[in-house]
Amino acid sequence: MELIVTEKDNAARRIAEILSGDSASTDRQNGVNVYRWGGTRCVGLSGHVVGVDFPPEYADWRDVQPVELVDADVVKTPTQENIVRTLKQLAADASTVTIATDYDREGELIGKEAYELVREETDAPIDRVRFSSITENEVREAFSNPDELDFDLAAAGEARQVIDLLWGAALTRFLSLSAKQLGEDFISVGRVQSPTLKLIVDREREIQAFDPEDYWELFAELQKDDVGFEAQYFYEDEDGNEAERVWNEADATEAFEQLRGARDAIVESVRRRSRTDEPPNPFNTTQYISAASSLGMSAQKAMSVAEELYTAGYITYPRTDNTVYPDDLDPEELLSAFTQHYLFGEDAESLLTAEAIEPTAGDEETTDHPPIHPTGEIPSKEDLSEDEWEIFELVVRHFFATVAEPAEWEHLKVVADANGCLLKANGKRLVEPGYHEVYPYRSTAENHLPDVAEGELLGIDDARIEAKQTQPPRRRGQSRLIEELESRGLGTKSTRHHTIEKLYDRGYIEGDPPRPTKLAMAVVEAAEKFADRIVDEEMTAQLEADMKAIADGEKGYEAVTDESREILEAIFQELHDSREEIGEHLRTSMKADRTLGPCPECGESLLIRRSRRGSYFVGCDGFPDCRYTLPLPNNGEPTVIDETCEEHGLKQVKMLAGRSTYVHGCPQCKADEADEAEDEIIGACPECGDEHGGELAIKTLRNGSRLVGCTRYPECEYSLPLPRRGEIEVTDESCDEHGLPHLLVTDGEDDDDPWELGCPICNYAEYRERQTATEIEDLDGVGAKTAEKLAAAGIESLDDLRNADVASVAAEVQGISEDRLREWQAQANAGAVAE
DNA sequence: GCAAGGTC
Missing domain, CATH: 2.70.20.10 (Topoisomerase I, domain 3)
Known part of the structure; x- marks a missing residue:
């Protein structure tokens, strides 16, 4: 049996189609697609299926000195066990194996990982094919002239993996330990994220130092x-x-x-x-993100929508550096695919009337994937969400523009x-x-x-x-930052948007355009002082040079990694004596990010704190001597903003909760308002009214939320949510079904058009229904198509997802892995906690 | 639990 291994399932399927003349059938093995025709099997990996890490004895951060990581072994372990198992099972029966991973450095390394797994099972010959786009000609050509794996190129990638792990892990642990931050709020640094952060911090320093003229x-x-x-x-x-x-x-x-x-x-x-x-050049990832951002989409959102459209077959692979269409892309043919379309037809026709169609071309011509363009398969508008259609149209029109005349x-x-x-x-x-x-x-x-x-x-x-x-320089938005990273050679087309997202997650940046937190300023300062390399983009440049040397056979993998270990070792000698000082600096800054202002009882600082159960509240820094507290809302992550409440001298709090992010305001004002507000009775409690005489009242809580709840609380916990903002008015009209009065919400800004909330019971029921309809699509990377697939497998709400058996769903739904489902499940559960 | 790089 002949075995072909590709980098991803999608590539495996298309290669199988081409080489089999569309006759391949699909088997599922350990939940992995295996394409079969004649005596050939083709399987797709999922990028790296093994990962590098330290041996288990280094796992406990408190038991191991960070400096010990510098000379620790690095081992490879399977991270995608189903795929590894499938690959090995197939390899055991293979007479020849062909590696057909992507044609770039990381692809060579992924190929080598497959090579090593195959070698554990068989001595069969293993060769390598390279093609820059999955088209009939290129693929056939590549398979008729197989080559060998380039082990030097793969070793260059391995050097990167090891150096990134050593530096990232050792310094991250050092900073986290010195600041005594070991939980989920550890303090991370890395070769790419830290120079990125420095870029943001440097801009902030310019702004702070700016002297207007x-x-x-x-x-x-x-x-x-x-x-x-x-x-x-x-x-x-x-x-x-x-x-x-x-x-x-x-x-x-x-x-x-x-x-x-x-x-x-x-x-x-x-x-x-x-x-x-x-006209614009063909889309690479960065330029695509930038165009999507002018439609108001975040980098993260733009990428997840593009992935949806790609997996559904409507656009080409969205992660590419290439800005030159490949020779085999026939613009006329692709335009013809749109001529019958009710929206694009006219434009496609008019472009086809040009004498010669000459697409624009950018400076970067790479071998991995073509620039992002439509495939010619057109979805119907109803099958896509609004965002997906907007992006699809952008990609189509961008392709049109690249073959159109200049203005x-x-x-x-x-x-x-x-x-x-x-x-x-x-x-x-x-x-x-x-x-x-x-x-x-x-x-x-x-x-x-x-x-x-x-x-x-x-x-x-x-x-x-x-x-x-004169105005200070402007903060860069997300897409501007990504362009900056690209021009400085930091990160890759697939990681730059993740890097930015990571900085948000780690509490280093806030808002949009992103602004650095005090913690971020302190981390960059500490690194500049003691481990300058980790915040210097030069480290990437040096690594790129070393990788090139390894790939060209001029330097060995060992020499490069040994040298890197020595430099890191020297840094640790410097760091050793400054541990206390660094820790203190980081802790002070972290506290500053969470400080609201003076405590009314004792004059110390009020801080945002977290209870043992994980919920946030405002507490006094003088604890345990001072026990003053104020509650915070229980949905989302609180963050301190610049506006200050004049009455209490406290900074206002903003709650970050994805789409429902809002400004909570001064927590003292909210608590005072609640203390002053009188409950307004509106009817009998449907749960206990008959039996115990409980009544429903409109209540304002000290954390700012409002609800319709039973007067017998806490004996009776019946409650319905009400909006946080606006004046609530009880009208004379009442609900036939529930006997409760209709409510009217008047928002200060929009007096003329009050929101007719109606009966609170009916309103809540409708709200739940709407929630269920869209909540699945709110998960990262789930679009209308995926939501449809999930619905077909019986998953229609977050609750369904929480209770789903991931393995059997993955087996039932094509193209959605168990890992992915597990991620979504975790998100659904996290959402449940936030609610 | 750390990084960055794949993919979904």
Whole structure:
């Protein structure tokens, strides 16, 4: 039997289709797809199926000195046991094995991992094929000219794995131990995440150190006949450049007086030029994320939607660095796939009428995957969620744009002299819309100026002066950060968005655009002082150079990893004496991130704390001497924001709970409001009204939540949730079914359009129903398609998922692994706790 | 429980 091993199931299926001429059948073995035709079997891995780690005796952080990790062994253990078992079973019966993992460094290493697993079972020959896209020609060509595994290239990847583990684990443990943070709030550092964090911290330092400068700008309205247009004052600076900002007030006032005295303005010059506006290059991952972000999608969301569309077969693989379409992509053919479509048809037809179709191309041509483009298979809009359709359309239109004509703009610059003051006005007009006709994501705003000629006299009106200040540099948004990481060679197409997400999870950044926490500033400071390499992007550059040397056979794996161990060892010698100091610095900063302000009872600080049961509350730093506390809401993670409550001098609290993130405000105010609020009785309790006379009342709790609850609480726990915000009004209307009055919620901002909540029992029932309908799709990486598949397997709500037998669901649903399901199950359970 | 890199 001949065995073919690919990097992922999707690749295995497509290769099987090509090589078998569509005759392959699918078996499930240990829950893994195995494609079979004739005497051939083809199986897909799931990326790395083994992982590197320390031997078990290093597992306990308290028993092992972090420095001991520097010289510890590193062992490989299976992480995807079902796949490893299947691979070995297949290998035992194989007469030849072909490794067909992705054509890049990590693919070579994944191939070597498969090689070693196969070698445990058989001496059969193992060869390697390489192809840059899974198309009939490329695949057939590759399989008719098999090559050998490149062990040097794989060793380069192994060196990276080991160095990342040693540095990451040893320094992470050191920092966590020194700050006595061993639980889930450990303090992590790594070769990629820490320079990324430093990038964010450095920008924050620039902002903090920024000293604004005053300047003035002058404007006037020029008029030709009845048409007015704005013009701006400018002058020639010392370097002979055109400048608009006047840097001292006296000059500005003088120029303004002069401008104000102008009766008219004479046109000095009119310059027209045309500018070509080139269509975008094919999408790599970074550019795709960036485009999706201008549609308001986070990097994480953009990637999970793209993965959905990819697994469903509508777009190509979404993780790629490539910005050049492969030769075998026939743009005409792909366009033809859209000509019959009710939405895309017209655009596709018009693009096909061009004389020659020449796609744009970027600078990066790689061998792993083609740029992201539609496959030609078109989903119906109803089958996709809104986000999925939006992204599908983006990818289709982006492909259209890459084969469309450039646009042409006409720029017009008018310079006029007004009483000795020079004024300029810029106009632009889109002469040839070109690719904009099929790609509506970029601005085509025009600025029309009237037709004026040199020497013409124009009216002048409305001269004004504006005092301004220079602004600090802006924080980078997520997609801007990812672009920055790419340009600095940090991380990879598949990891950059995870890196950012990790910084959020670790409590290093908050908000959007991300801002560093005090802890992040302290971690970067500590690292800069004692282990500069870990926050320096140079470490990646050096590693890349070493990996290249290993791949080229110029350096050995041992030499590179030994050298790295020595450097790390030296760092630990430095760190040794500063442990206390570093720990203290980190702890102080962490506390600062959680501090609200003075305790009203004792004057110490009020902090966000966590009870032993895991719920958050506000407690005094003077505990146990001072036992002052305030409650917090029980959904989400509290975080301190900059706004301060003037009455209590406490910073406000924001609750991070994914989609339902909200500002809780000052916890003291919330508690006071609840203490003052009177319960308002609205009817009998449906649980205990008949028997015990319990009544339902609208209640406000000290943690800010409101509910309809029984007056016999805690004997009777019947309750219905109410919204946190807005004024609740009890109306005269009542519910036929439950006998309770209808409620009206008036939000301060939107007085005219109150929310008719209705009967609280009916409202809650409807709310639950809506929840169930969308909750599955709220899980990471689940889109409409996957939700549909899960529903077909009987999983329609989070409750279903919590109670599901993962193994049997995985066996029933194609393309969803047990691991994935387990992750979702964990998310569903975490959600249950948060509720 | 640590990293970063695959994949889902």
